Amino acid sequence: MARPVVGRDREGQILEAALRSGAHVVLEGPPGTGKSTLLRDVAARRASPFVLVEGNAELTPARLVGHFDPALVLARGYTPDVFVDGPLLEALRAGGLLYVEELNRVPEETLNVLLTVMSEGEIAVPRLGHVKASDGFRLVAAMNPYDAVGTARISGALYDRTCRITMGYQDLASECEIVAQQRPGTPDAWRRAAVGMVRATREHRDLRMGSSVRGALDFVGLTRELAALRGVPDDDWQSGLDAALVALSGRVRLDEGCNRAVEDVVTELYVAAFGPRPTGPDDDPSGGGDPGKR
Structure with missing residues (x-):
């Protein structure tokens, strides 16, 4: 078939x-x-x-x-x-x-x-x-x-x-392929980090429900459009965080008894996937580059 x-x-x-x-x-x-x-x-x-x-x-x-x-x-x-x-x-x-x-x-x-x-x-x-x-x-x-x-x-x-x-969720490679097909042009390493972050919402201790690959599609798409509007690289750190908050905060559900704001959880996952906000003089101000090298 x-x-x-x-x-x-x-x-x-x-x-x-x-x-x-x-x-x-x-x-x-x-x-x-x-x-x-x-x-x-x-x-x-x-x-x-x-x-x-x-x-x-x-x-x-x-x-x-x-x-x-x-x-x-x-x-x-x-x-x-x-x-x-x-x-x-x-x-x-x-x-x-x-x-x-x-x-x-x-x-x-x-x-x-x-x-x-x-x-x-x-x-x-x-x-x-x-x-x-x-x-x-x-x-x-x-x-x-x-x-x-x-x-x-x-x-x-x-x-x-x-x-x-x-039907459960697809594996990482399949979800990366879905995002690549529907959001072409995104660097492979950044896309894989974005999909990995979204997949992590399904296993986070403070979340009873995570996001599907639709969250990754919106996350990637929003990041590119925000970066274009702001005149910064596609993998701009702040644009990525803003996009993640918008794309995922409404899709995930906090676990009962969790006292954290959902935005805090999304930010935690974003930092885990893309590293902390660049602050040093030698850091790439966009936060870009290969997420795996940070």
Whole structure:
């Protein structure tokens, strides 16, 4: 198979095999681990229609399934041609992939609709009749099991109808490659230090949740733009620190009982990755150079 997503060959093969076997799939992992990108790539190579649903408390059964157009119902009555398909029926009729993001934010009554479809391969819609799934229809859902705000526990009934693929963070080399692809032109040593710093947020004693590679992308991008605005080198120490604070302070979460400010933790990690602020007369005023040599 062609490389679908950086560092995701194994997961891509497993997902493709599951879909070929007729299984529905749940992708579990923290944000920024490439769940959506992986599925979009698999869908493109399968030439399957791709229908996206954003899971949230507003996703009612009617919004998922579809509805009769009230104005046309008054004029024509409850006929099939006045029914407006929701994403579920769109995917069923087309034999496509229905991708439900944030599955554990979907109301229980809406999840029950999905249970019936996964079990029976069809759905009964009042006044419309039965709609059967065309060949190729699959449900793929994604969720972040580590976020408890606004989420609900997924029932055993749903897990019993799906295969589960867990997706953790990629390794350092893969995340460096992702940043190199999306933020080209950054010196290798500086980029590796930036990615290493972001990865360190996931293991810091004062943080219960660290940042994904998205934090590294914003960190690198912001540093370059700040340096350009200030007329200093791309690896300017102060510009890098300012960028790190902006890019990461909202993404990480302090551990319960930690009395430090999140900015202090980010600054600590930045100094560990890039060294202290240059102060001596012989120091590079930009703080640039190879981070590994400081």
